[in-house]
Amino acid sequence: MRHVTLVQLFDHPITQKYVKRSGMAHAVACAFHAYRLAIKHNVDPDRATKAAFLHDIGHYTWYKNGQWDYNLYKENDIHAIKGSERAHKLLIRLGEHPRTAKEIALAILLHTDSYLPNGHLELNPLQHVVALADEADEKPGGEHHYHKISDQKARRMLSLLDKKIESHLKEKFIERTM
Ligand SMILES: [Fe+2]
Ligand SMILES: [Fe+2]
Numbered sequence: 001m002r003h004v005t006l007v008q009l010f011d012h013p014i015t016q017k018y019v020k021r022s023g024m025a026h027a028v029a030c031a032f033h034a035y036r037l038a039i040k041h042n043v044d045p046d047r048a049t050k051a052a053f054l055h056d057i058g059h060y061t062w063y064k065n066g067q068w069d070y071n072l073y074k075e076n077d078i079h080a081i082k083g084s085e086r087a088h089k090l091l092i093r094l095g096e097h098p099r100t101a102k103e104i105a106l107a108i109l110l111h112t113d114s115y116l117p118n119g120h121l122e123l124n125p126l127q128h129v130v131a132l133a134d135e136a137d138e139k140p141g142g143e144h145h146y147h148k149i150s151d152q153k154a155r156r157m158l159s160l161l162d163k164k165i166e167s168h169l170k171e172k173f174i175e176r177t178m
Contacts, residue, residue: 002046002166004094006031006053006158014090015057022056022079024154025147026137030055031161034133043125045165047100050091051107051126052133053158056145057090058083058108077115084109 009015019027034052038045058080062073088105092098107130113121123131137144 002169003100004050004091004096005162006049006165007155007162008094009050009053009090010155010158012090012094014086015054018057018059018086019054021061022059023145023147024151025149026144027053027056028149028154028157029137029144029147030133031158033136034129035161035164037129037132037136039168041125041129043129045168047103047107047126048129048133049161049165051087051104051111051130054083054087054090054104055080055108055111055130055134056083057086074114080109080112080115 031049031053034048035045037043038048056079058078060077060079060082062069062076064072084105087108088101091101091104096104103126107127110121110123110127111131111134113119
């Protein structure tokens, strides 16, 4: 059973404020990639799509004299850490199961290693799927953050994805009980 839907997440003012900052079109595209990849890698699509949808919720605006300062961003960015905590708080508020909220928060924390010291991360399958979903929508020069989508279309697409997830989970449930 799902405790929270993607549409519920979309409708929340926190999502509207912070996911829009990094790009709603990118978030929706990543959620769709995450669904496809979750099925392929046998990962729970509910968690994968939520983590992918919220993965960039932690972005801060690095402006200097009205211009985006990429160097300032590169040096100081912690959007994965910030986003992990922000998404966790939002999910818990909406009534998500604490175990699911923790797994989603961890997948967001590890969706990029750009802020971490050099080294190698061992990602679990859910974390791997979320990182792949982000990469699948990445465009050169960070252009994916600037793609536009209307509120209506974003909401419609997420509602479609909610339905896909629900029927997939129902099928899985029937398989298990047969
Ligand atoms: Fe990111
Ligand atoms: Fe991203």
